[in-house]
Amino acid sequence: MIVSVLGSGAFGTALAISLAGNGPVTLWGRNSDQIRAMQDSRQNESRLPGVPLPEGLKVTSDLADATQSQTLLLAVPMQKLRVLLSENHAMFKGKTLVACCKGIELNTGLGPIAVIRECLPDAQPALLTGPSFAADIARGLPTALTLACCDEALGRDLQQALTTANIRLYRTQDTVGAELGGALKNVMAIACGAVIGAGMGDSARAALMTRGYAEMQRMALACGAQPETLAGLSGFGDLTLTCSSELSRNYQLGLSIGHGRAFDPSVTVEGAATARAVDAKARAMLLDMPITHTVVGLLDHSLTIAQATAQLLARPLKEE
Ligand SMILES: NC(=O)C1=CN([C@@H]2O[C@H](COP(=O)(O)OP(=O)(O)OC[C@H]3O[C@@H](n4cnc5c(N)ncnc54)[C@H](OP(=O)(O)O)[C@@H]3O)[C@@H](O)[C@H]2O)C=CC1
Numbered sequence: 001m002i003v004s005v006l007g008s009g010a011f012g013t014a015l016a017i018s019l020a021g022n023g024p025v026t027l028w029g030r031n032s033d034q035i036r037a038m039q040d041s042r043q044n045e046s047r048l049p050g051v052p053l054p055e056g057l058k059v060t061s062d063l064a065d066a067t068q069s070q071t072l073l074l075a076v077p078m079q080k081l082r083v084l085l086s087e088n089h090a091m092f093k094g095k096t097l098v099a100c101c102k103g104i105e106l107n108t109g110l111g112p113i114a115v116i117r118e119c120l121p122d123a124q125p126a127l128l129t130g131p132s133f134a135a136d137i138a139r140g141l142p143t144a145l146t147l148a149c150c151d152e153a154l155g156r157d158l159q160q161a162l163t164t165a166n167i168r169l170y171r172t173q174d175t176v177g178a179e180l181g182g183a184l185k186n187v188m189a190i191a192c193g194a195v196i197g198a199g200m201g202d203s204a205r206a207a208l209m210t211r212g213y214a215e216m217q218r219m220a221l222a223c224g225a226q227p228e229t230l231a232g233l234s235g236f237g238d239l240t241l242t243c244s245s246e247l248s249r250n251y252q253l254g255l256s257i258g259h260g261r262a263f264d265p266s267v268t269v270e271g272a273a274t275a276r277a278v279d280a281k282a283r284a285m286l287l288d289m290p291i292t293h294t295v296v297g298l299l300d301h302s303l304t305i306a307q308a309t310a311q312l313l314a315r316p317l318k319e320e
C-alpha cells in the first residue's frame, strides 16, 4: 500500500517517519518555505527538532504529487479538515482517507469520519487514533493505537499497512466510539490541567478523570458507540495519557488556566473548540455533561476556577 501523509505538523511528520520504515512515504505540507527547509535540513525544525527524516521519506509542498498515493493520512487539525478536503476535492476523489485528527467540528458537531463523508461521498474513510505523542513516535518509542474503519476488509488492510516497527495497531469497526473517545479526552485533559495548575491535587484530578470518563461514555453511547471502544486505547487509553502528561498541549492549556497565565494561541489545542462543540451537542441531546460545560466556562472566562470547583462540588448527590 503506497501511503502519503498530508499535514507536516508534529503528528504528520512523526507518522511519516515511522511509516518510512515500511517503504517509501510522501509527506505533504502547505507551507512551501517550511517544506524547503525540511528538504534542506532533513528535519522538521519547528515541530520535531532534532529528529532526522529517514531516507525513504519524501517531503513535498505539491499536493498533486502527494495525492498520487491511494491511501492518504490526514494529519491536520480537526477544524481545518473540511477546508483541506473541500478546496482540493478533485484530488481526493475515490481515495482511502485516514483521518488522524482528534476533535469535533465546531459549526456542525460532526467528527472526522462524517466530515469526510460529507465532503467526499465516494471516498473510503477511516480513523487513526489513540494514546501517542508525536515526539514518542518520531523517536521510535513503542506505541499502540486504534485503527477504526466501518469496512472490515479495508480496516484489516489498513491495520496491516500502517503497523510499523514501533506502532502496533488494534482494529475496530466502531468509528463513532473511536472518534468520540479521542475528541472528548482532550476536553478532560484541559480540566485536569486546570485542577493541577490551580494546586487542587492529584485526588481532584483522579475524580475528574473518572467522572470525565463517565461523561465520555454518556455521549458516546448516546451516539451509538460500543462501550468496549471507550474502554480501549482510543478512549480510556488516551484519556490516561493526556490527563497525566505535561507533554500534552491540552493539558498544558489547562495548566495555564489553573495558573492564571496566558497561553500561546498558535498552539494546536483540539479540546478548546471540541469542548464548545460537545457542550452544544450535549444540550441538544439533553445529556448531562457538567465537566465539559465547566471547561467551556473556563475557556470563555465566564467562570473562575474557584466558581467552577464550587459548582461541580455542589451538584446534587447521586448514585455513581
Ligand atoms: N502532536 C501529537 O502528539 C498528536 C497529535 N494528534 C492529532 O493530530 C492532529 C494534528 O496535530 P499536530 O500535528 O500535533 O498539530 P501541529 O500544530 O503540529 O500541525 C498542524 C499542521 O496542520 C497544518 N495545517 C493547518 N491548517 C491546514 C490547512 N487548512 N491545510 C493544510 N494543512 C494545514 C499546519 O500547517 P501550518 O504550519 O502551515 O499552519 C501544520 O503543519 C490534531 O488533531 C491532533 O489532535 C494525534 C496524536 C498525537
Ligand SMILES: O=C(CO)COP(=O)(O)O
Pocket (backbone or CB within 6 Å): 102, 130, 131, 132, 133, 186, 189, 238, 241, 242, 247, 248, 249, 250, 251, 268, 269, 270
Ligand atoms: O493526542 C495526543 C496524545 O494521544 C496529543 O495530545 P495533545 O494534542 O494534547 O498534545
